Amino acid sequence: MDTLFGIPLPLFYGQLLLGLINGAFYAMLSLGLSVIFGLLGIVNLVHGALFMTGAFTAWILLDTFGLGFWWSLALAPLIVGAFGILIERLLLRHLYGLDHMYGLVLTLGLALVIEGAFRNKYGSGGLAYQIPDALRGATNLGFIVLPYYRGAVVGISLVVCLLTWALIEKTRLGARLRAATENAPMVQAFGINVPVLVTLTYGAGVALAACAGVLAAPIYSVNPQMGANLIIVVFAIVVIGGMGSIMGSVLSGFGFGVIEALTKVFYPQASSTVIFLCMVAVLLFRPSGLFGRRS
């Protein structure tokens, strides 16, 4: 059997694939977090709970309404995004201009409440969600067996990330968003309704988390803790990528998914800490992150 540094190649490729899949979720989540922090100055600790809400929404849409995966992929981001808009309008709005700590505490509290509500209703055991029929099975690529669904997750995530990047970097709306991130009062003085822009941005960031949640439902068990486990790593990735950098979030998301997986191959003991070690190193040598714009 072929080996790499004494590691069987199939194991290596298998972990690489797993890393890309985790990376897909990291990328979609850190993208939303980064855009939200850039414009709102809110450290959105409720992001993981909204990712979980996306997964549960998919499960509920199927269980209660018989709507399958593809419907959920379209509807859950809208439903959870609308919920995000409510959060922004009713709660976050009052915290702008205050210390970041207020937003952090409020969103942490919200995350605990939302997770508690789901635990109360559905228990903490976890629910199964089937892979959609069209994506069952796997293909043998020669060096690895690739389950269709996992390939699709990486593909869909890449498309979503690229579309988000293009929306922000290449359109008029995106230019307004970037400008408002830099100097909101001046953008408002041009006649642009910045509060609406802020609300929509938060809704869109939350919708991205929900979209990731739907994609995650068939892979991970749908349980109230699924977001909490992920969000800490995702925050480290946002810090490494650089707050406010779109490409930075996407590249660091996928990159650290892979780095984490490879660490699992070569030195499993460090696999859950490697990202935080990288974060410490980045903060020491490039405090604004690898791709950060602001000082």
Add this chain to the structure above:
Amino acid sequence: MLEVRDLQAWYGDSHILHGVTFDIQEGEVVSLLGRNGAGKTTTMKSIMGLTPRRTGSVKFRGKELIDARTDQVARAGIAFCPEERAIFASLTVIENLLLPPRIGDGGLSLEAIYELFPNLRERAGGQGSKLSGGEQQMLAIARILRTGARLLLLDEPTEGLAPVIVHQIGRMIQSIRQRGFTIVLVEQNVRFAAAVADRHFIVEQGKVTDMIASGTGTLERLQASLRI
């Protein structure tokens, strides 16, 4: 066109404007002159609704704007070019230029803007932050000419610029006034203000204390009024 009555403004506890009153006619160029900290910039900002708190009356074309949000003031047809120019570093020159939405008819076309500011055409694809100070000032003014706003508030458009650029900006202001724009300038450069503006309001301690119309010996009268 613009009637400002007893405009008062605060930043937190500090009371900056103590009742600013002045009028501007359509097609005029007027200047606000005064010492540092007299309240000239705050007057502009509070017309735009950019101060945390303001009272009094700001009427534009008969419409009361004192309770309007900043974006509503802008939509009514007033555009503001701040002292720090506020060129967005994460946007290209053309993105900066196209950022303010059209709020009405009568704005300049992109072609007309490039005729006024030929440099901007060459720099269109570059980052806004890479422009020279003069080019940034041109971009900051150009940006508000295409929106259809007819009243322009320009805060210290000549600050920190070389004489040749100041001269260019003076010509540009003459050129846009001929197109029917109404302009309010805040200036430290009294000589510049005397050359381009029709009337001058002297601002002292958050109030308009004097009005001087341009005519013979304007500069001397302004200097006397400003005690410089």
